[in-house]
Amino acid sequence: MSSKTFYITTPIYYPSDKLHIGHSYTTVAADAMARYKRLQGYDVMFLTGTDEHGQKIQRIAEEKGVTPKEYVDHIVAGIRELWNLLDISNDRFIRTTDKQHEEVVQKIFKKLYDQGDIYKSEYEGWYCTPCESFWTEVQIKEGACPDCGRPLELTKEESYFFKLSKYQDKLIKHIEENPDFIQPASRQNEMLNNFLRPGLEDLCVSRTTFDWGIPVSFDDKHVVYVWVDALSNYITALGYLTDNDVDYRKYWPADVHLVGKEIVRFHTIIWPAMLMALGEPLPKQIYGHGWLLLEGGKMSKSKGNVVDPVILADNYGVDAIRYFLLREVPFGADGVFSNEALINRINSDLANDLGNLVNRTNAMIQKYFKGQLPEKHQEGEYDKQLEEMALQAPKKVEGYMDSLQFSSALTEIWKLVSRTNKYIDETMPWVLAKDEAKKDRLAAVMYHLAESIRIISVLIQPFMPNTAPIIWDQMGIIKEVETPWASTKIWGKLRKDVKVNDAKAIFPRIDVEKELEALEKIHKKQIKMQQCKQPTAQKEEKQSEYITIDDFAKLDLRVAKIMHAEPVKGADKLLRLELQMGGEIRQVVSGIAKHYSPEDLLGKQVIVVANLKPVKLRGVESQGMILAASDEENLLLVGLDGEMPTGTKVS
RNA sequence: UGCGGGGUGGAAAAGCGGUAAUUCGCUGGGCUCAUAACCCAGAGAUCGCAGGUUCGAUUCCUGCCCCCGCUACCA
Numbered sequence: 001m002s003s004k005t006f007y008i009t010t011p012i013y014y015p016s017d018k019l020h021i022g023h024s025y026t027t028v029a030a031d032a033m034a035r036y037k038r039l040q041g042y043d044v045m046f047l048t049g050t051d052e053h054g055q056k057i058q059r060i061a062e063e064k065g066v067t068p069k070e071y072v073d074h075i076v077a078g079i080r081e082l083w084n085l086l087d088i089s090n091d092r093f094i095r096t097t098d099k100q101h102e103e104v105v106q107k108i109f110k111k112l113y114d115q116g117d118i119y120k121s122e123y124e125g126w127y128c129t130p131c132e133s134f135w136t137e138v139q140i141k142e143g144a145c146p147d148c149g150r151p152l153e154l155t156k157e158e159s160y161f162f163k164l165s166k167y168q169d170k171l172i173k174h175i176e177e178n179p180d181f182i183q184p185a186s187r188q189n190e191m192l193n194n195f196l197r198p199g200l201e202d203l204c205v206s207r208t209t210f211d212w213g214i215p216v217s218f219d220d221k222h223v224v225y226v227w228v229d230a231l232s233n234y235i236t237a238l239g240y241l242t243d244n245d246v247d248y249r250k251y252w253p254a255d256v257h258l259v260g261k262e263i264v265r266f267h268t269i270i271w272p273a274m275l276m277a278l279g280e281p282l283p284k285q286i287y288g289h290g291w292l293l294l295e296g297g298k299m300s301k302s303k304g305n306v307v308d309p310v311i312l313a314d315n316y317g318v319d320a321i322r323y324f325l326l327r328e329v330p331f332g333a334d335g336v337f338s339n340e341a342l343i344n345r346i347n348s349d350l351a352n353d354l355g356n357l358v359n360r361t362n363a364m365i366q367k368y369f370k371g372q373l374p375e376k377h378q379e380g381e382y383d384k385q386l387e388e389m390a391l392q393a394p395k396k397v398e399g400y401m402d403s404l405q406f407s408s409a410l411t412e413i414w415k416l417v418s419r420t421n422k423y424i425d426e427t428m429p430w431v432l433a434k435d436e437a438k439k440d441r442l443a444a445v446m447y448h449l450a451e452s453i454r455i456i457s458v459l460i461q462p463f464m465p466n467t468a469p470i471i472w473d474q475m476g477i478i479k480e481v482e483t484p485w486a487s488t489k490i491w492g493k494l495r496k497d498v499k500v501n502d503a504k505a506i507f508p509r510i511d512v513e514k515e516l517e518a519l520e521k522i523h524k525k526q527i528k529m530q531q532c533k534q535p536t537a538q539k540e541e542k543q544s545e546y547i548t549i550d551d552f553a554k555l556d557l558r559v560a561k562i563m564h565a566e567p568v569k570g571a572d573k574l575l576r577l578e579l580q581m582g583g584e585i586r587q588v589v590s591g592i593a594k595h596y597s598p599e600d601l602l603g604k605q606v607i608v609v610a611n612l613k614p615v616k617l618r619g620v621e622s623q624g625m626i627l628a629a630s631d632e633e634n635l636l637l638v639g640l641d642g643e644m645p646t647g648t649k650v651s
Numbered sequence: 652u653g654c655g656g657g658g659u660g661g662a663a664a665a666g667c668g669g670u671a672a673u674u675c676g677c678u679g680g681g682c683u684c685a686u687a688a689c690c691c692a693g694a695g696a697u698c699g700c701a702g703g704u705u706c707g708a709u710u711c712c713u714g715c716c717c718c719c720g721c722u723a724c725c726a
């Protein structure tokens with residue numbers, strides 16, 4: 001019956017570290033969409049996964065002394081657990097280390113090579129041999145490696161290139177003719193103006209400098225680089241170029257690739273070009289959402305933010321977190337996460353409005369009708385208004401959902417929640433209850449409340465998959481008959497003599513003050529735990545890394561006095577200092593501008609590493625380094641417990 | 652420094668050429684079914700600054716200031 005298909009994807013995440021609330025945001029959004037489409041009768045394919053290759057992961061794994069695969073297995077297990085916890089209903093989970101994916105990527109690469117869309121050439125760049133890394137002109141500093149500071153060589157590396165430039169005009173045309181292809185529209189202009197129209201360069205799609213990747217099947221010195229490997233997950237997961245490509249033929253092209261705004265470029269330029277080269281249809285839409293910024297104002301910094309989704313879900317419930325993520329931020333724009341915002345949202349929208357509505361309705365039906373409404377209802381004033389509003393809500397919600405406006409969709413549902421709360425005040429059931437003659441009218445009022453709640457409960461399903469069934473249970477709503485999506489469009493689906501069950505608060509109110517304190521404590525604890533972990537790791541290393549007194553003697557530490565200080569032009573962290581050190585004046589560039597103003601420094605005595613090799617910073621020579629203690633927030637210069645003549649040796 | 656986003660009542664956030672929505676908070680009132688909740692009313696904004704276009708600008712143009720993210724510089 002469901003011939004309509006809907007294919008939605010999230011990006012595949014890079015498992016170099018634990019995921020945070022920002023990743024959850026994308027995935028929860030995709031999940032809400034997938035659930036919504038399923039409810040509408042679509043045959044949905046919802047894909048998420050992990051992008052597991054690359055130098056960075058290889059490096060981290062080496063540092064930890066495990067194989068890259070062992071390392072990612074561990075992280076990926078955690079990611080799957082998180083999606084499980086957040087009730088993510090993905091139909092498939094792809095890992096770029098899956099055998100099928102690797103094989104198909106090799107086939108794709110070979111195919112593009114055979115038809116001339118990938119060609120072998122040389123990649124020229126500045127190469128740092130010890131780091132085994134290439135750097136671009138912009139990245140290098142003073143001809144040295146930005147990582148280790150050692151000299152670079154202009155090196156050529158054999159590399160495979162994808163003919164991106166060939167597809168430039170076709171891409172521009174496609175984007176111009178399909179205004180929905182890139183959403184929101186502002187991103188479309190960004191792509192056209194910043195990348196496509198100025199001209200595309202061919203893309204380097206293989207590497208020889210590391211081997212944690214999919215080997216190029218016909219040239220095993222090379223590994224397939226991220227573009228071809230990662231982007232193609234959207235089709236390899238469906239069995240593209242395999243014996244069993246039923247799903248590919250069924251679901252491709254994708255309806256939406258949901259991505260963060262930082263990777264819009266890859267999805268709207270490189271990916272479509274690859275598909276054009278493969279002769280496959282392009283996805284219908286790429287939607288670039290904004291960031292969920294973790295530390296908004298200074299408020300949250302001082303109050304501390306717990307951003308571990310697991311802790312948040314444990315404390316407030318999965319649905320509350322899902323609600324917050326999708327409600328707080330207008331999809332497409334950036335938003336800010338703070339514990340306070342989260343708790344306020346839970347209190348006002350979930351506890352006060354929705355939770356309380358269900359609770360008071362349930363309580364009244366129990367109190368006035370012993371839990372079950374009679375068949376006979378007397379229609380009255382205000383009923384029509386509520387009915388109309390309830391019947392409009394689903395249409396509006398659908399409109400917003402179809403354009404991925406989750407926040408607006410929820411706002412629309414909550415308008416109905418508010419209207420229903422207001423209906424109680426208008427009809428004043430407690431007055432009706434005092435007059436036995438008005439029993440029928442009272443029954444109709446209760447029914448209107450229950451029916452409105454039923455419609456609300458069905459509408460919130462995609463967002464809050466756990467809450468909906470709880471409401472059904474409390475309100476005696478029968479799942480199969482009274483909760484299909486289409487049932488929201490008909491008033492009166494709920495049977496007249498509905499019988500409710502005992503209920504307790506779905507969303508208890510949270511004490512903001514207390515809770516913020518509690519979160520703060522957890523936050524501090526986490527920081528402590530991290531700090532504890534690091535020193536133990538370092539300790540082991542340090543035992544073999546003792547230095548001798550001779551090593552120390554190599555340092556020439558001197559007392560110096562700051563005679564002059566000024567900002568370095570074009571740098572916001574650097575100060576240029578002139579130091580009196582014995583008979584000489586030294587010029588030192590120091591990254592302390594965020595913590596000290598030039599005036600503060602005049603006349604101060606500091607400790608200088610006097611025999612440090614001079615370097616140029618931002619074009620200014622620095623002949624040494626001054627010592628300071630610093631953590632993430634603060635920085636204090638190291639001084640003397642009194643005054644000493646400048647030039648005095650420190651040991 | 653480059654790129655991008657933004658500055659609208661206490662907070663968040665719409666509007667984008669013609670009485671400045673909405674939510675939270677605040678004040679006052681109502682009600683008592685309910686989770687100190689719900690309902691009603693009210694106060695509170697010269698829409699970052701300075702010019703310009705226009706009969707008229709928060710909305711268009713120019714310049715400037717500030718904030719945020721990425722980026723470079725923290726020897």
